[in-house]
Amino acid sequence: xxxxxxxxxxxxxxxxxxxxxxxxxxxxxxxxxxxxxxxxxxxxxxxxxxxxxxxxxxxxxxxxxxxxxxxxxxxxxxxxxxxxxxxxxxxxxxxxxxxxxxxxxxxxxxxxxxxxxxxxxxxxxxxxxxxxxxxxxxxxxxxxxxx
Numbered sequence: 838x839x840x841x842x843x844x845x846x847x848x849x850x851x852x853x854x855x856x857x858x859x860x861x862x863x864x865x866x867x868x869x870x871x872x873x874x875x876x877x878x879x880x881x882x883x884x885x886x887x888x889x890x891x892x893x894x895x896x897x898x899x900x901x902x903x904x905x906x907x908x909x910x911x912x913x914x915x916x917x918x919x920x921x922x923x924x925x926x927x928x929x930x931x932x933x934x935x936x937x938x939x940x941x942x943x944x945x946x947x948x949x950x951x952x953x954x955x956x957x958x959x960x961x962x963x964x965x966x967x968x969x970x971x972x973x974x975x976x977x978x979x980x981x982x983x984x
Contacts, residue, residue, distance in 0.1 A: 876950075895981065908956065909965075909967075910930070910964065911931070913935065914934075952969050954967050
C-alpha cells in the first residue's frame with residue numbers, strides 16, 4: 838500500500854465520520870424549544886392553581902426597586918425580626934405564610950422543577966430562596982390582561 842492510498846483512505850474515513858455525526862446528532866434548537874415549551878406549559882398550570890402568589894411575584898420582579906433581586910424570604914407576620922436573627926439592610930422581597938395558605942407546597946413544587954432554590958439554612962425561623970432566571974423570564978413574560 839502506498840502513502841497516497843493511505844492518506845486518501847484516512848481522509849475518506851474522517852469525512853464519513855464527520856458527516857454521520859453531523860446528520861445523526863439531534864438539533865440543539867429543537868431540544869431547547871421542547872424544554873422551553875414544557876416549562877411554559879408547567880408554568881401555565883402552576884399559574885392557574887397559584888395565580889395570587891405568582892402574580893405577586895410577577896409584580897415584585899417588575900418593580901424597578903427589585904429589578905435585579907432574585908432572593909426572597911418566607912416569613913411569618915408578627916415575629917420579632919431582630920429577636921429571631923433576621924437582619925437585612927435595604928429593601929427585600931418577602932412573602933408571608935399568613936397571606937398564602939398554599940405557600941410552602943408551591944415553593945416545594947417550584948423547587949422540584951428547578952424554578953427556585955432554597956438558599957437559607959433549614960431550621961431557622963426564616964426561609965430564604967432564590968428565583969431562577971428562567972422563572973423571572975416566565976413571570977415577566979406572563980400576560981395578565983384578562984380580555
